[in-house]
Amino acid sequence: MRLINRTLASHLRKSSQHRPKKNDSLRQMIEYYSRFSPSPLSLRQFLDFAQKTGDEKTSFSWLRQELPTRLANMVKEMNRLPDELLVMPSTKLVTSWYNTSFEEVIDFDKNKTDAKNIERFHKVLQGIIQRHRNVVETMAHGIMEWKEKCGNDQSFHQTYQDKIQYFLDRFYTSRIGIRILINQHILLFGDSAVRHPNLYGTIDPNCDVPLVVEDAFTTAKFLCEQYYMGSPEVNVHVHNVSDKEKDSVTIIYAPSHLHHICFELFKNAMRATMERHPDVVDVPPINVWITKGGSDCSIKISDAGGGAARQMTTRWFEYLYSTAPRPPRSEDARVTPLAGYGYGLPISRLYARYLGGDLQVQSMEGYGTDAYIYLKSLSTAAVETVPVFNATTTEQYRRPMLTGDWVVPANQKHKQFMNPFNGKTCKH
Known part of the structure; x- marks a missing residue:
């Protein structure tokens, strides 16, 4: 500071x-x-x-x-x-x-x-x-x-x-x-x-998707082993529908962007898995499926880290929100922490969306989480998605917060309600 x-x-x-x-x-x-x-x-x-x-x-x-x-x-x-x-x-x-x-x-x-x-x-x-x-x-x-x-x-x-x-x-x-x-x-x-x-610059005309995914896993695993003295393994499954003669998946892409996305997802999956199974020698592996179709190249990263409730997963893409404690400053830290800043998922989603893809996360509370990365298979369809400043932008910042037009019980925790059956007032 x-x-x-x-x-x-x-x-x-x-x-x-x-x-x-x-x-x-x-x-x-x-x-x-x-x-x-x-x-x-x-x-x-x-x-x-x-x-x-x-x-x-x-x-x-x-x-x-x-x-x-x-x-x-x-x-x-x-x-x-x-x-x-x-x-x-x-x-x-x-x-x-x-x-x-x-x-x-x-x-x-x-x-x-x-x-x-x-x-x-x-x-x-x-x-x-x-x-x-x-x-x-x-x-x-x-x-x-x-x-x-x-x-x-x-x-x-x-x-x-x-x-x-x-x-x-x-x-x-x-x-x-x-x-x-x-x-x-x-x-x-x-x-x-x-x-x-x-x-060619930052772009690989033959980006080997499984290779980049495995490299991101190796980098995250190194951090995980430093922090938790152990790490889950990975199982990678490849399915190329668009070219059945190939046993791998290649696309035109920026490998650094894909590495960033996968690295962040592996960090989250590893942390959840290790904390869910603290006393287990052989922790459940992380499973990865990579597919390539005519329009999309898709990657699914699945862990058995316990998952989370839906009200928590809706906040995972909020900036500055993190379920991990905020890490110490770098000069005081023994090792690089796996989480804590709250920018990993939001920034990763932006990298995916920047070239027409997306990043989505689905969680099963009590079991684990699946993260889906979608990339464009065709380089002509992978177009920059960039914002433009105009009158609509200004209106977004001027617009006052709208009052919700639904009664959502989860948002009414501290309000008083009248019980229609006995006429008594109580907290929801």
């Missing part, structure tokens, strides 16, 4: 040296670019550009228009957040990062597409990636600061939960899209020594 505040103070001192005229110009440029909608790409378009038609000048020309559009949309939407949240130190820091990045990118708006500007643009993109590496954690800290200042009471949750959920889903999805655009440029046209031989 002290580091965040020092970084923020340093940035604000630099910002205060800017002339008001420059700040006014920056706001005008953000307003201008926010009127445009992002131009989503499909995985096929990403791959075709990398394999066939792409060159650095074309990428430079397109990104210097597309990146300001996406950044401006994000900044405008952030400005619709409650003032009490925007003044939190961590939130101000995130806002300053996006303003700075926008300012750096629009500096190339009128520049020539010569070698000098292209090289400078490449360095700016590397700087943006570095600057924004802790956006998720810092924004989460800003939300936590705000909730703590408001007392963390139930009225706060009822008033702001939907709006914060709406904003963070869109904010983090925008971040995913911006990062993949920048990383594609850096990896395709940067130092060839750091390029992966089988990838």
